[in-house]
Amino acid sequence: MVGKFRAVFLATARRSKHAAMVAAGLALVAVSACNTGSVLSLEPAVDVGSQTAAVPQYAGMQKLVPSNPYMTQAAYPRMDEPMSPVEQMPASEIDCRQQLKRLDVAFTDLAPIHEGQCGIDYPVKVSAIGNIQMKPAATLTCDMAATFAGWTKNELVPSARWRYFSGVKTIHQGSSYSCRNIAGEGVLSEHGKGNALDVMSIELNNGDDIDVRKPGLFAFRTRGFLNNVRADGCQYFTTVLGPGYNYDHRNHFHFDIKNRKNGYRACR
Helix, strand or coil: CCCHHHHHHHHHHHHHHHHHHHHHHHHHHHHHHCCCCCCCCCCCCCCCCCCCCHHHCCCCCCCCCCHHHHCCCCCCCCCCCCCCCCCCCCCHHHHHHHHHHHEEEEEEECCCCCECCCCCCCEEEEEECCCEEEEEEEEEHCCCCCCCCHHHHHHHHHHHHHCCCCEEEECCCCCCCCCCEECCCCCEEEHHCEEEEEEEEEEEEECEEECCCCCCCHHHHHHHHHHHHHHCCCCCEEEEEECCHHHCCCCCCCECCCCHHHHEEEEC
């Protein structure tokens, strides 16, 4: 009889222990679901996940907000989304800008220019070459800017010193980048590519302002200077056109670096 009673007692104890374990498990789940709320005040738990902002605000219910504002989706974007590609400047353009710095060219990089068939992928705006001002500042390709700067420092300045005993103060240009065709033709001008520059006059430090237009019959010094400008330019540019070539070039020198076959140069 005693053995039977003992068996019944042990079975009852096992069932009670199992029930207690189940109750404890349920309580633990309930506490986990309310990880940031208050059981006593019945405040809702705060979900710091990305979906919190989408929970509607019902009448009588406090609006749910993330506990850490830096974890919002706007401030903390998904890392698995690809970043927008950044266009990198080619090595040739970087090298060209180093050359501009060596030539003491004051310039700024501009955003790419694209309009129809015209444009410059990596334009620069040149405001000065050493102490020589460019007025107005010229928008060009870096290659054209470097070519013009080299010609200015190596040819134009020495020629002015030899002819006028003066340095160059300002180069007055009439056109750099400009989306247009060659006058009277259906061919895109080198201006439309940023590869051309028109020089209207050259102002010297001594106050002389040398107009590029064809000088008078007895203006020997000016004529010699302008002849040097044209001839020396042919060593740097593939095109040099000026007064005497045609009516359109009667008042300026046109310089460009058009890519021509077989190294041909048009100097007229």
